[in-house]
Amino acid sequence: MDLTEHCISSNTIAADGxxxxxxxxxxxxxxxxSHRDYVMHLGAVLxxxxxxxxxxxxxxxxxxxxxxxxxxxxxGKIDANEEVLATGxxxxxxxxxxxxxxxxxxxxxxxxxxxxxxxIHIYLATGLIAGAHQRDEDEVLETFEVSLADCLIMIxxxxxxDSKTIVALFLAEKYLQQHG
Numbered sequence: 369m370d371l372t373e374h375c376i377s378s379n380t381i382a383a384d385g386x387x388x389x390x391x392x393x394x395x396x397x398x399x400x401x402s403h404r405d406y407v408m409h410l411g412a413v414l415x416x417x418x419x420x421x422x423x424x425x426x427x428x429x430x431x432x433x434x435x436x437x438x439x440x441x442x443x444g445k446i447d448a449n450e451e452v453l454a455t456g457x458x459x460x461x462x463x464x465x466x467x468x469x470x471x472x473x474x475x476x477x478x479x480x481x482x483x484x485x486x487x488i489h490i491y492l493a494t495g496l497i498a499g500a501h502q503r504d505e506d507e508v509l510e511t512f513e514v515s516l517a518d519c520l521i522m523i524x525x526x527x528x529x530d531s532k533t534i535v536a537l538f539l540a541e542k543y544l545q546q547h548g
Contacts, residue, residue, distance in 0.1 A: 371397055373404070386410065386445060409486035413456040414443035414532050416474070416540040417466055417493045423513040424537070425464050425496070430508070439522065440530045441537070443488070456491045462502045464511050469495025474539040479531055490536045492543060516541060 373394040381389040388408045395401055417425040430437050444459035446452060453471060460466055472492040480486055503509070514522070519537050522528045528537070 369397070373397065373402075376401065381405070405483065407480070407484040407486070409445075409484055410448065411446045411452075411487045411489070412443055412532075413446060413452055413459060413489045413491065414441050414477075414536050415456050415460045415468075415491050415493050416441055416536050417460060417464065417468065417496055418516075418540070418544075419496055419513055421513075423515050424519055424540075425466065425511055425513055426519070426533075427463060428510045428512070438530050439528045439533070441533045443532065446489075452489045453491070456489070456493070460493055461499065462504070463507070463509065465499045465501035466493075466496045467499060468493035469497070472543065474536065474543055477532055477535045488532050490532075490539055492540055516544070 373396055376393040376395055378390055378392045381391050383389070386409070390406055390408060392404045392406075393401060394404050419425060425442065427440050427442060428437050429440060442460050442463045444455060444462070446455045453473075456471065457467070460468060470493070472494075474490045474492050477488045477490060478486065479488060501511075516537070519528065520541065523534050523537065528534060
């Protein structure tokens with residue numbers, strides 16, 4: 369069965385440097401038409417930084433839409449014409465001050481398939497070397513370290529609720545179990 373919806377027309381409702389909001393008229397597989405509203409996103413990279421002692425570098429950051437502080441892994445949007453790994457490398461340095469000798473791609477995540485085309489590329493970063501962070505002037509966050517086992521407990525206790533962080537920690541746990 370072909371479940372593909374086909375675009376008949378497309379309108380941009382709003383746009384800025386990071387997002388654009390679209391409304392498309394689509395033909396459904398059954399021949400009917402419907403509207404689809406969605407957000408176009410450049411994509412992002414999330415990093416699971418593992419320190420030499422085995423701990424994970426996490427961040428506390430206020431997220432305005434929900435008006436609360438969240439615990440997350442370092443991440444950032446991909447700039448136009450930027451390589452995915454390069455984004456991860458500069459985001460890790462910018463937000464935490466760390467650089468990493470070794471990078472392994474753990475996978476990708478589509479966090480909002482019902483209303484966005486966003487894809488998040490997930491990397492494990494090891495061989496970390498401490499340095500000075502290079503945060504943007506509008507970027508305020510706190511870094512701290514926790515064991516991977518404690519991260520998983522924090523997920524169970526709803527201390528970590530950010531979906532990209534949860535997915536990445538589970539991918540990292542699985543990878544580290546298999547590759548030590």
